Amino acid sequence: IDPRQHTLTVHGVMDRPLTFTMEDLKRLPSVTRLHFIECAGNRSTPRAKTVQESHGMTSCAEWTGVLLSTLLKECGVKSGASWFVAEGAEEVKGASSMPLAKAMDDVLVAYGMNGEPLRPQQGFPLRLLVPGFEGIFSTKYLRRVKLVDRYYMNYNDYGHLQKDAKEAALGYQVGPKSVITRPSAGQQLSGKGFYEISGLAWSGGGAIRRVEVSTDDGKHWMDAEIKAIPQRMAHSQVFQRAPGRGSGAGQHHSAVADRQRWERAEWARIGFSRVCCSSGECSWERPCWRSRRPHMVSDARRPQRNSARWIFPSVLTERNFRRAAARPRKARSSLRARGALAAMARTGPEAARPS
Structure with a gap:
Protein backbone atom coordinates (compact mmCIF):
# COMPACT_ATOMS: atom_id res chain seq x y z
CA ILE A 1 0.00 0.00 0.00
CA ASP A 2 1.36 3.41 -0.98
CA PRO A 3 1.01 5.66 2.10
CA ARG A 4 0.86 8.73 -0.16
CA GLN A 5 -2.32 7.40 -1.75
CA HIS A 6 -3.88 5.70 1.26
CA THR A 7 -6.87 7.38 2.91
CA LEU A 8 -9.21 6.72 5.82
CA THR A 9 -12.90 7.41 5.27
CA VAL A 10 -15.15 8.02 8.27
CA HIS A 11 -18.85 8.00 7.41
CA GLY A 12 -22.28 6.72 8.42
CA VAL A 13 -24.65 8.15 11.04
CA MET A 14 -22.89 11.50 11.42
CA ASP A 15 -23.17 15.14 10.41
CA ARG A 16 -20.32 15.33 7.89
CA PRO A 17 -18.43 12.31 6.49
CA LEU A 18 -14.72 13.01 6.12
CA THR A 19 -11.74 11.42 4.39
CA PHE A 20 -8.31 11.72 6.00
CA THR A 21 -4.94 11.28 4.33
CA MET A 22 -1.89 10.09 6.24
CA GLU A 23 -0.66 13.68 6.45
CA ASP A 24 -4.02 14.78 7.86
CA LEU A 25 -3.87 12.13 10.58
CA LYS A 26 -0.31 12.97 11.59
CA ARG A 27 -1.22 16.64 11.99
CA LEU A 28 -3.83 15.76 14.62
CA PRO A 29 -2.96 15.37 18.34
CA SER A 30 -1.29 11.99 18.85
CA VAL A 31 -0.97 9.66 21.82
CA THR A 32 1.48 6.85 22.61
CA ARG A 33 0.27 3.95 24.74
CA LEU A 34 1.37 0.49 25.81
CA HIS A 35 -1.15 -2.25 24.97
CA PHE A 36 -1.23 -5.96 24.23
CA ILE A 37 -2.85 -7.71 21.29
CA GLU A 38 -4.00 -11.30 21.68
CA CYS A 39 -5.61 -13.68 19.23
CA ALA A 40 -8.79 -15.36 20.43
CA GLY A 41 -7.13 -18.71 19.72
CA ASN A 42 -4.25 -17.97 22.10
CA ARG A 43 -4.96 -20.74 24.55
CA SER A 44 -3.78 -24.21 25.38
CA THR A 45 -4.85 -27.38 23.67
CA PRO A 46 -4.19 -30.99 24.62
CA ARG A 47 -1.37 -31.01 22.06
CA ALA A 48 0.43 -27.91 23.38
CA LYS A 49 3.73 -28.84 24.99
CA THR A 50 5.41 -25.44 25.34
CA VAL A 51 4.42 -21.89 26.22
CA GLN A 52 5.14 -20.82 22.64
CA GLU A 53 2.66 -23.37 21.32
CA SER A 54 -0.06 -22.43 23.80
CA HIS A 55 0.44 -18.66 24.19
CA GLY A 56 2.62 -17.50 21.30
CA MET A 57 -0.19 -15.46 19.71
CA THR A 58 0.05 -12.43 21.98
CA SER A 59 2.40 -9.46 22.07
CA CYS A 60 2.72 -6.14 23.84
CA ALA A 61 4.00 -3.00 22.13
CA GLU A 62 4.06 0.79 22.29
CA TRP A 63 1.51 2.17 19.84
CA THR A 64 1.37 5.71 18.43
CA GLY A 65 -1.55 7.29 16.62
CA VAL A 66 -4.66 9.42 16.92
CA LEU A 67 -7.66 8.49 19.03
CA LEU A 68 -10.68 7.43 17.00
CA SER A 69 -12.82 9.64 19.22
CA THR A 70 -10.91 12.66 17.88
CA LEU A 71 -11.90 11.78 14.31
CA LEU A 72 -15.51 11.09 15.26
CA LYS A 73 -15.81 14.45 17.01
CA GLU A 74 -14.54 16.12 13.85
CA CYS A 75 -17.31 14.38 11.89
CA GLY A 76 -20.06 15.03 14.43
CA VAL A 77 -21.74 11.87 15.74
CA LYS A 78 -25.54 11.80 15.52
CA SER A 79 -27.65 10.61 18.42
CA GLY A 80 -28.85 7.50 16.57
CA ALA A 81 -25.36 5.97 16.23
CA SER A 82 -24.66 3.06 18.58
CA TRP A 83 -22.17 0.78 16.79
CA PHE A 84 -19.23 1.22 14.44
CA VAL A 85 -17.68 -1.02 11.79
CA ALA A 86 -13.99 -0.98 10.85
CA GLU A 87 -12.85 -2.25 7.46
CA GLY A 88 -9.39 -2.99 6.11
CA ALA A 89 -7.98 -2.81 2.59
CA GLU A 90 -7.19 -6.51 2.29
CA GLU A 91 -9.43 -8.87 0.36
CA VAL A 92 -11.13 -10.29 3.46
CA LYS A 93 -11.49 -6.69 4.72
CA GLY A 94 -11.47 -7.77 8.37
CA ALA A 95 -14.71 -5.89 9.07
CA SER A 96 -15.92 -6.09 12.67
CA SER A 97 -18.75 -4.34 14.50
CA MET A 98 -18.08 -2.86 17.94
CA PRO A 99 -20.00 -0.67 20.42
CA LEU A 100 -19.67 3.06 19.84
CA ALA A 101 -18.88 3.56 23.53
CA LYS A 102 -15.60 1.73 22.98
CA ALA A 103 -14.73 3.97 20.04
CA MET A 104 -15.27 7.07 22.17
CA ASP A 105 -13.07 5.64 24.93
CA ASP A 106 -9.61 4.35 23.98
CA VAL A 107 -9.65 2.98 20.41
CA LEU A 108 -6.57 4.15 18.53
CA VAL A 109 -5.93 4.68 14.82
CA ALA A 110 -2.28 3.67 14.94
CA TYR A 111 0.43 4.52 12.43
CA GLY A 112 3.46 3.84 14.66
CA MET A 113 4.72 0.90 16.70
CA ASN A 114 7.69 0.91 19.08
CA GLY A 115 8.92 4.27 17.82
CA GLU A 116 8.83 3.48 14.11
CA PRO A 117 6.18 3.27 11.35
CA LEU A 118 4.00 0.17 11.30
CA ARG A 119 5.56 -2.73 9.48
CA PRO A 120 3.62 -4.39 6.63
CA GLN A 121 2.86 -7.49 8.70
CA GLN A 122 1.44 -5.21 11.42
CA GLY A 123 -0.95 -3.35 9.12
CA PHE A 124 1.06 -0.58 7.43
CA PRO A 125 0.19 2.22 6.96
CA LEU A 126 -2.80 2.30 9.36
CA ARG A 127 -4.16 -0.10 11.92
CA LEU A 128 -7.09 0.10 14.27
CA LEU A 129 -6.03 -0.78 17.81
CA VAL A 130 -8.84 -1.80 20.16
CA PRO A 131 -7.25 -2.18 23.62
CA GLY A 132 -8.49 -5.15 25.62
CA PHE A 133 -10.55 -6.67 22.80
CA GLU A 134 -9.71 -9.84 20.89
CA GLY A 135 -7.05 -9.27 18.26
CA ILE A 136 -9.44 -9.79 15.36
CA PHE A 137 -11.02 -6.40 16.13
CA SER A 138 -7.71 -4.54 15.63
CA THR A 139 -8.21 -4.26 11.87
CA LYS A 140 -5.06 -4.04 9.74
CA TYR A 141 -4.66 -1.78 6.68
CA LEU A 142 -7.52 0.36 7.96
CA ARG A 143 -9.35 2.27 5.23
CA ARG A 144 -12.94 2.83 6.42
CA VAL A 145 -14.86 3.39 9.66
CA LYS A 146 -18.65 3.47 9.50
CA LEU A 147 -21.09 4.46 12.24
CA VAL A 148 -24.35 2.51 12.24
CA ASP A 149 -27.52 2.51 14.31
CA ARG A 150 -27.73 -1.24 14.93
CA TYR A 151 -25.62 -4.34 15.39
CA TYR A 152 -23.89 -4.77 12.04
CA MET A 153 -23.69 -8.43 11.04
CA ASN A 154 -20.67 -9.45 8.99
CA TYR A 155 -18.44 -12.44 8.31
CA ASN A 156 -16.53 -12.18 11.60
CA ASP A 157 -19.73 -12.12 13.65
CA TYR A 158 -21.01 -15.52 12.53
CA GLY A 159 -20.48 -16.93 16.01
CA HIS A 160 -23.01 -14.49 17.45
CA LEU A 161 -25.80 -14.78 14.87
CA GLN A 162 -28.15 -16.42 17.36
CA LYS A 163 -27.37 -13.97 20.17
CA ASP A 164 -28.57 -10.59 21.24
CA ALA A 165 -26.24 -7.77 20.17
CA LYS A 166 -25.52 -6.66 23.72
CA GLU A 167 -24.84 -10.23 24.76
CA ALA A 168 -22.48 -10.73 21.83
CA ALA A 169 -20.49 -7.63 22.80
CA LEU A 170 -19.77 -9.13 26.21
CA GLY A 171 -17.48 -11.68 24.58
CA TYR A 172 -15.26 -9.14 22.84
CA GLN A 173 -13.09 -8.32 25.86
CA VAL A 174 -10.15 -10.52 26.85
CA GLY A 175 -10.52 -11.76 30.42
CA PRO A 176 -7.76 -11.90 33.04
CA LEU A 316 0.08 -37.38 33.04
CA THR A 317 0.10 -39.71 36.01
CA GLU A 318 -2.14 -42.40 37.43
CA ARG A 319 -2.76 -40.16 40.44
CA ASN A 320 -4.21 -37.39 38.23
CA PHE A 321 -6.64 -39.77 36.58
CA ARG A 322 -7.72 -41.43 39.81
CA ARG A 323 -8.42 -38.00 41.28
CA ALA A 324 -10.47 -36.98 38.25
CA ALA A 325 -12.38 -40.24 38.22
CA ALA A 326 -13.30 -39.85 41.89
CA ARG A 327 -14.78 -36.36 41.51
CA PRO A 328 -18.62 -36.26 41.89
CA ARG A 329 -21.04 -34.36 39.62
CA LYS A 330 -18.83 -34.78 36.59
CA ALA A 331 -20.24 -37.92 35.05
CA ARG A 332 -19.04 -37.37 31.52
CA SER A 333 -15.52 -36.29 32.40
CA SER A 334 -15.30 -39.03 35.04
CA LEU A 335 -16.23 -41.67 32.49
CA ARG A 336 -13.57 -40.31 30.18
CA ALA A 337 -11.05 -40.36 33.04
CA ARG A 338 -11.99 -43.93 33.99
CA GLY A 339 -11.56 -44.98 30.39
CA ALA A 340 -8.11 -43.44 30.32
CA LEU A 341 -7.31 -45.05 33.66
CA ALA A 342 -8.28 -48.44 32.27
CA ALA A 343 -5.99 -47.85 29.30
CA MET A 344 -3.17 -46.95 31.68
CA ALA A 345 -3.72 -50.12 33.67
CA ARG A 346 -3.32 -52.15 30.49
CA THR A 347 -0.39 -50.45 28.78
CA GLY A 348 0.92 -47.65 31.00
CA PRO A 349 0.51 -43.84 31.11
CA GLU A 350 1.81 -43.23 27.58
CA ALA A 351 -1.10 -45.14 26.05
CA ALA A 352 -3.67 -42.86 27.66
CA ARG A 353 -2.12 -39.69 26.31
CA PRO A 354 -3.97 -38.37 23.24
CA SER A 355 -2.10 -38.69 19.94
Whole structure:
Protein backbone atom coordinates (compact mmCIF):
# COMPACT_ATOMS: atom_id res chain seq x y z
CA ILE A 1 0.00 0.00 0.00
CA ASP A 2 1.36 3.41 -0.98
CA PRO A 3 1.01 5.66 2.10
CA ARG A 4 0.86 8.73 -0.16
CA GLN A 5 -2.32 7.40 -1.75
CA HIS A 6 -3.88 5.70 1.26
CA THR A 7 -6.87 7.38 2.91
CA LEU A 8 -9.21 6.72 5.82
CA THR A 9 -12.90 7.41 5.27
CA VAL A 10 -15.15 8.02 8.27
CA HIS A 11 -18.85 8.00 7.41
CA GLY A 12 -22.28 6.72 8.42
CA VAL A 13 -24.65 8.15 11.04
CA MET A 14 -22.89 11.50 11.42
CA ASP A 15 -23.17 15.14 10.41
CA ARG A 16 -20.32 15.33 7.89
CA PRO A 17 -18.43 12.31 6.49
CA LEU A 18 -14.72 13.01 6.12
CA THR A 19 -11.74 11.42 4.39
CA PHE A 20 -8.31 11.72 6.00
CA THR A 21 -4.94 11.28 4.33
CA MET A 22 -1.89 10.09 6.24
CA GLU A 23 -0.66 13.68 6.45
CA ASP A 24 -4.02 14.78 7.86
CA LEU A 25 -3.87 12.13 10.58
CA LYS A 26 -0.31 12.97 11.59
CA ARG A 27 -1.22 16.64 11.99
CA LEU A 28 -3.83 15.76 14.62
CA PRO A 29 -2.96 15.37 18.34
CA SER A 30 -1.29 11.99 18.85
CA VAL A 31 -0.97 9.66 21.82
CA THR A 32 1.48 6.85 22.61
CA ARG A 33 0.27 3.95 24.74
CA LEU A 34 1.37 0.49 25.81
CA HIS A 35 -1.15 -2.25 24.97
CA PHE A 36 -1.23 -5.96 24.23
CA ILE A 37 -2.85 -7.71 21.29
CA GLU A 38 -4.00 -11.30 21.68
CA CYS A 39 -5.61 -13.68 19.23
CA ALA A 40 -8.79 -15.36 20.43
CA GLY A 41 -7.13 -18.71 19.72
CA ASN A 42 -4.25 -17.97 22.10
CA ARG A 43 -4.96 -20.74 24.55
CA SER A 44 -3.78 -24.21 25.38
CA THR A 45 -4.85 -27.38 23.67
CA PRO A 46 -4.19 -30.99 24.62
CA ARG A 47 -1.37 -31.01 22.06
CA ALA A 48 0.43 -27.91 23.38
CA LYS A 49 3.73 -28.84 24.99
CA THR A 50 5.41 -25.44 25.34
CA VAL A 51 4.42 -21.89 26.22
CA GLN A 52 5.14 -20.82 22.64
CA GLU A 53 2.66 -23.37 21.32
CA SER A 54 -0.06 -22.43 23.80
CA HIS A 55 0.44 -18.66 24.19
CA GLY A 56 2.62 -17.50 21.30
CA MET A 57 -0.19 -15.46 19.71
CA THR A 58 0.05 -12.43 21.98
CA SER A 59 2.40 -9.46 22.07
CA CYS A 60 2.72 -6.14 23.84
CA ALA A 61 4.00 -3.00 22.13
CA GLU A 62 4.06 0.79 22.29
CA TRP A 63 1.51 2.17 19.84
CA THR A 64 1.37 5.71 18.43
CA GLY A 65 -1.55 7.29 16.62
CA VAL A 66 -4.66 9.42 16.92
CA LEU A 67 -7.66 8.49 19.03
CA LEU A 68 -10.68 7.43 17.00
CA SER A 69 -12.82 9.64 19.22
CA THR A 70 -10.91 12.66 17.88
CA LEU A 71 -11.90 11.78 14.31
CA LEU A 72 -15.51 11.09 15.26
CA LYS A 73 -15.81 14.45 17.01
CA GLU A 74 -14.54 16.12 13.85
CA CYS A 75 -17.31 14.38 11.89
CA GLY A 76 -20.06 15.03 14.43
CA VAL A 77 -21.74 11.87 15.74
CA LYS A 78 -25.54 11.80 15.52
CA SER A 79 -27.65 10.61 18.42
CA GLY A 80 -28.85 7.50 16.57
CA ALA A 81 -25.36 5.97 16.23
CA SER A 82 -24.66 3.06 18.58
CA TRP A 83 -22.17 0.78 16.79
CA PHE A 84 -19.23 1.22 14.44
CA VAL A 85 -17.68 -1.02 11.79
CA ALA A 86 -13.99 -0.98 10.85
CA GLU A 87 -12.85 -2.25 7.46
CA GLY A 88 -9.39 -2.99 6.11
CA ALA A 89 -7.98 -2.81 2.59
CA GLU A 90 -7.19 -6.51 2.29
CA GLU A 91 -9.43 -8.87 0.36
CA VAL A 92 -11.13 -10.29 3.46
CA LYS A 93 -11.49 -6.69 4.72
CA GLY A 94 -11.47 -7.77 8.37
CA ALA A 95 -14.71 -5.89 9.07
CA SER A 96 -15.92 -6.09 12.67
CA SER A 97 -18.75 -4.34 14.50
CA MET A 98 -18.08 -2.86 17.94
CA PRO A 99 -20.00 -0.67 20.42
CA LEU A 100 -19.67 3.06 19.84
CA ALA A 101 -18.88 3.56 23.53
CA LYS A 102 -15.60 1.73 22.98
CA ALA A 103 -14.73 3.97 20.04
CA MET A 104 -15.27 7.07 22.17
CA ASP A 105 -13.07 5.64 24.93
CA ASP A 106 -9.61 4.35 23.98
CA VAL A 107 -9.65 2.98 20.41
CA LEU A 108 -6.57 4.15 18.53
CA VAL A 109 -5.93 4.68 14.82
CA ALA A 110 -2.28 3.67 14.94
CA TYR A 111 0.43 4.52 12.43
CA GLY A 112 3.46 3.84 14.66
CA MET A 113 4.72 0.90 16.70
CA ASN A 114 7.69 0.91 19.08
CA GLY A 115 8.92 4.27 17.82
CA GLU A 116 8.83 3.48 14.11
CA PRO A 117 6.18 3.27 11.35
CA LEU A 118 4.00 0.17 11.30
CA ARG A 119 5.56 -2.73 9.48
CA PRO A 120 3.62 -4.39 6.63
CA GLN A 121 2.86 -7.49 8.70
CA GLN A 122 1.44 -5.21 11.42
CA GLY A 123 -0.95 -3.35 9.12
CA PHE A 124 1.06 -0.58 7.43
CA PRO A 125 0.19 2.22 6.96
CA LEU A 126 -2.80 2.30 9.36
CA ARG A 127 -4.16 -0.10 11.92
CA LEU A 128 -7.09 0.10 14.27
CA LEU A 129 -6.03 -0.78 17.81
CA VAL A 130 -8.84 -1.80 20.16
CA PRO A 131 -7.25 -2.18 23.62
CA GLY A 132 -8.49 -5.15 25.62
CA PHE A 133 -10.55 -6.67 22.80
CA GLU A 134 -9.71 -9.84 20.89
CA GLY A 135 -7.05 -9.27 18.26
CA ILE A 136 -9.44 -9.79 15.36
CA PHE A 137 -11.02 -6.40 16.13
CA SER A 138 -7.71 -4.54 15.63
CA THR A 139 -8.21 -4.26 11.87
CA LYS A 140 -5.06 -4.04 9.74
CA TYR A 141 -4.66 -1.78 6.68
CA LEU A 142 -7.52 0.36 7.96
CA ARG A 143 -9.35 2.27 5.23
CA ARG A 144 -12.94 2.83 6.42
CA VAL A 145 -14.86 3.39 9.66
CA LYS A 146 -18.65 3.47 9.50
CA LEU A 147 -21.09 4.46 12.24
CA VAL A 148 -24.35 2.51 12.24
CA ASP A 149 -27.52 2.51 14.31
CA ARG A 150 -27.73 -1.24 14.93
CA TYR A 151 -25.62 -4.34 15.39
CA TYR A 152 -23.89 -4.77 12.04
CA MET A 153 -23.69 -8.43 11.04
CA ASN A 154 -20.67 -9.45 8.99
CA TYR A 155 -18.44 -12.44 8.31
CA ASN A 156 -16.53 -12.18 11.60
CA ASP A 157 -19.73 -12.12 13.65
CA TYR A 158 -21.01 -15.52 12.53
CA GLY A 159 -20.48 -16.93 16.01
CA HIS A 160 -23.01 -14.49 17.45
CA LEU A 161 -25.80 -14.78 14.87
CA GLN A 162 -28.15 -16.42 17.36
CA LYS A 163 -27.37 -13.97 20.17
CA ASP A 164 -28.57 -10.59 21.24
CA ALA A 165 -26.24 -7.77 20.17
CA LYS A 166 -25.52 -6.66 23.72
CA GLU A 167 -24.84 -10.23 24.76
CA ALA A 168 -22.48 -10.73 21.83
CA ALA A 169 -20.49 -7.63 22.80
CA LEU A 170 -19.77 -9.13 26.21
CA GLY A 171 -17.48 -11.68 24.58
CA TYR A 172 -15.26 -9.14 22.84
CA GLN A 173 -13.09 -8.32 25.86
CA VAL A 174 -10.15 -10.52 26.85
CA GLY A 175 -10.52 -11.76 30.42
CA PRO A 176 -7.76 -11.90 33.04
CA LYS A 177 -5.12 -14.40 31.96
CA SER A 178 -1.69 -15.48 33.08
CA VAL A 179 1.01 -17.88 32.00
CA ILE A 180 4.18 -19.21 33.58
CA THR A 181 7.12 -18.86 31.21
CA ARG A 182 9.85 -20.21 33.48
CA PRO A 183 10.16 -23.04 34.37
CA SER A 184 8.87 -23.83 30.91
CA ALA A 185 6.16 -26.41 30.41
CA GLY A 186 7.60 -29.89 30.39
CA GLN A 187 10.80 -28.83 32.12
CA GLN A 188 11.83 -31.03 35.03
CA LEU A 189 13.62 -29.30 37.89
CA SER A 190 16.99 -30.80 38.76
CA GLY A 191 16.45 -31.20 42.49
CA LYS A 192 15.41 -29.61 45.75
CA GLY A 193 16.11 -25.91 46.28
CA PHE A 194 14.74 -22.46 45.51
CA TYR A 195 13.64 -21.67 41.97
CA GLU A 196 12.44 -18.41 40.46
CA ILE A 197 9.01 -18.76 38.90
CA SER A 198 8.39 -16.04 36.32
CA GLY A 199 5.63 -15.29 33.87
CA LEU A 200 3.14 -12.81 32.45
CA ALA A 201 -0.31 -11.66 33.51
CA TRP A 202 -2.70 -9.45 31.56
CA SER A 203 -6.35 -8.48 31.21
CA GLY A 204 -8.54 -6.65 28.74
CA GLY A 205 -10.50 -5.02 31.54
CA GLY A 206 -7.84 -3.24 33.58
CA ALA A 207 -4.44 -3.50 35.24
CA ILE A 208 -3.24 -6.60 37.07
CA ARG A 209 -3.55 -6.08 40.81
CA ARG A 210 -2.42 -9.34 42.35
CA VAL A 211 -0.82 -12.62 41.36
CA GLU A 212 -0.54 -15.75 43.50
CA VAL A 213 1.65 -18.80 42.99
CA SER A 214 1.33 -22.29 44.44
CA THR A 215 3.94 -25.04 44.22
CA ASP A 216 2.14 -27.68 46.27
CA ASP A 217 -0.93 -28.38 44.15
CA GLY A 218 -2.92 -25.43 45.52
CA LYS A 219 -2.59 -26.18 49.24
CA HIS A 220 -0.65 -23.00 49.98
CA TRP A 221 -0.43 -19.75 48.01
CA MET A 222 2.21 -17.02 47.88
CA ASP A 223 1.89 -13.51 46.49
CA ALA A 224 4.13 -13.00 43.48
CA GLU A 225 5.96 -9.75 42.87
CA ILE A 226 4.74 -7.62 39.98
CA LYS A 227 7.59 -5.84 38.23
CA ALA A 228 7.14 -2.09 37.69
CA ILE A 229 3.73 -0.42 37.81
CA PRO A 230 1.03 -2.50 36.08
CA GLN A 231 -0.41 -0.77 33.03
CA ARG A 232 -4.00 -1.08 31.86
CA MET A 233 -4.44 -3.66 29.13
CA ALA A 234 -0.73 -4.46 28.95
CA HIS A 235 1.44 -7.42 29.88
CA SER A 236 2.76 -7.38 33.45
CA GLN A 237 5.87 -9.34 34.38
CA VAL A 238 5.66 -11.33 37.60
CA PHE A 239 8.07 -13.57 39.49
CA GLN A 240 8.38 -15.48 42.76
CA ARG A 241 11.14 -17.46 44.42
CA ALA A 242 9.75 -20.71 45.73
CA PRO A 243 11.14 -23.97 47.10
CA GLY A 244 11.14 -26.74 44.53
CA ARG A 245 10.91 -30.48 45.00
CA GLY A 246 12.41 -31.34 41.65
CA SER A 247 9.09 -32.23 39.98
CA GLY A 248 5.36 -31.84 40.36
CA ALA A 249 2.87 -29.17 39.40
CA GLY A 250 2.75 -25.47 40.15
CA GLN A 251 -0.18 -23.11 39.75
CA HIS A 252 -0.58 -19.46 38.85
CA HIS A 253 -3.53 -17.23 39.71
CA SER A 254 -4.18 -13.58 38.78
CA ALA A 255 -6.80 -10.87 39.23
CA VAL A 256 -7.42 -7.41 37.82
CA ALA A 257 -7.77 -4.15 39.70
CA ASP A 258 -11.25 -3.53 38.30
CA ARG A 259 -12.68 -6.49 40.20
CA GLN A 260 -13.64 -5.90 43.82
CA ARG A 261 -13.90 -9.51 44.97
CA TRP A 262 -10.94 -11.82 45.33
CA GLU A 263 -11.49 -15.52 45.73
CA ARG A 264 -10.10 -18.63 44.16
CA ALA A 265 -12.31 -20.66 41.88
CA GLU A 266 -12.49 -24.42 41.92
CA TRP A 267 -10.50 -25.91 39.08
CA ALA A 268 -10.39 -29.39 37.66
CA ARG A 269 -7.04 -31.13 37.50
CA ILE A 270 -6.43 -31.67 33.80
CA GLY A 271 -4.08 -34.53 33.11
CA PHE A 272 -4.16 -34.49 29.31
CA SER A 273 -2.58 -31.05 28.90
CA ARG A 274 0.96 -30.13 29.84
CA VAL A 275 -0.03 -26.48 29.70
CA CYS A 276 -3.46 -26.02 31.24
CA CYS A 277 -6.31 -24.01 29.69
CA SER A 278 -7.25 -20.65 31.18
CA SER A 279 -9.91 -18.02 30.79
CA GLY A 280 -10.87 -14.93 32.68
CA GLU A 281 -14.55 -15.65 32.17
CA CYS A 282 -14.91 -19.34 32.92
CA SER A 283 -13.54 -21.88 35.36
CA TRP A 284 -13.40 -25.35 33.91
CA GLU A 285 -15.19 -28.14 35.73
CA ARG A 286 -14.45 -30.44 32.82
CA PRO A 287 -11.27 -30.95 30.77
CA CYS A 288 -10.22 -28.39 28.21
CA TRP A 289 -11.06 -30.46 25.13
CA ARG A 290 -14.75 -29.72 25.79
CA SER A 291 -14.30 -25.96 25.36
CA ARG A 292 -14.59 -24.10 22.07
CA ARG A 293 -13.60 -20.55 23.03
CA PRO A 294 -12.92 -18.91 26.41
CA HIS A 295 -16.25 -17.07 26.34
CA MET A 296 -18.18 -19.88 24.63
CA VAL A 297 -17.69 -22.86 26.93
CA SER A 298 -20.40 -25.50 26.81
CA ASP A 299 -19.37 -27.60 29.79
CA ALA A 300 -18.04 -25.07 32.28
CA ARG A 301 -19.39 -23.26 35.30
CA ARG A 302 -19.40 -19.49 35.68
CA PRO A 303 -17.02 -18.52 38.49
CA GLN A 304 -17.73 -16.19 41.38
CA ARG A 305 -15.03 -13.84 40.16
CA ASN A 306 -12.99 -13.38 37.02
CA SER A 307 -9.72 -15.18 37.50
CA ALA A 308 -7.04 -17.09 35.67
CA ARG A 309 -4.96 -19.97 36.93
CA TRP A 310 -2.32 -22.09 35.24
CA ILE A 311 -0.83 -25.48 35.95
CA PHE A 312 2.75 -26.32 34.94
CA PRO A 313 4.19 -28.77 34.02
CA SER A 314 1.13 -31.01 34.24
CA VAL A 315 2.42 -34.56 34.00
CA LEU A 316 0.08 -37.38 33.04
CA THR A 317 0.10 -39.71 36.01
CA GLU A 318 -2.14 -42.40 37.43
CA ARG A 319 -2.76 -40.16 40.44
CA ASN A 320 -4.21 -37.39 38.23
CA PHE A 321 -6.64 -39.77 36.58
CA ARG A 322 -7.72 -41.43 39.81
CA ARG A 323 -8.42 -38.00 41.28
CA ALA A 324 -10.47 -36.98 38.25
CA ALA A 325 -12.38 -40.24 38.22
CA ALA A 326 -13.30 -39.85 41.89
CA ARG A 327 -14.78 -36.36 41.51
CA PRO A 328 -18.62 -36.26 41.89
CA ARG A 329 -21.04 -34.36 39.62
CA LYS A 330 -18.83 -34.78 36.59
CA ALA A 331 -20.24 -37.92 35.05
CA ARG A 332 -19.04 -37.37 31.52
CA SER A 333 -15.52 -36.29 32.40
CA SER A 334 -15.30 -39.03 35.04
CA LEU A 335 -16.23 -41.67 32.49
CA ARG A 336 -13.57 -40.31 30.18
CA ALA A 337 -11.05 -40.36 33.04
CA ARG A 338 -11.99 -43.93 33.99
CA GLY A 339 -11.56 -44.98 30.39
CA ALA A 340 -8.11 -43.44 30.32
CA LEU A 341 -7.31 -45.05 33.66
CA ALA A 342 -8.28 -48.44 32.27
CA ALA A 343 -5.99 -47.85 29.30
CA MET A 344 -3.17 -46.95 31.68
CA ALA A 345 -3.72 -50.12 33.67
CA ARG A 346 -3.32 -52.15 30.49
CA THR A 347 -0.39 -50.45 28.78
CA GLY A 348 0.92 -47.65 31.00
CA PRO A 349 0.51 -43.84 31.11
CA GLU A 350 1.81 -43.23 27.58
CA ALA A 351 -1.10 -45.14 26.05
CA ALA A 352 -3.67 -42.86 27.66
CA ARG A 353 -2.12 -39.69 26.31
CA PRO A 354 -3.97 -38.37 23.24
CA SER A 355 -2.10 -38.69 19.94
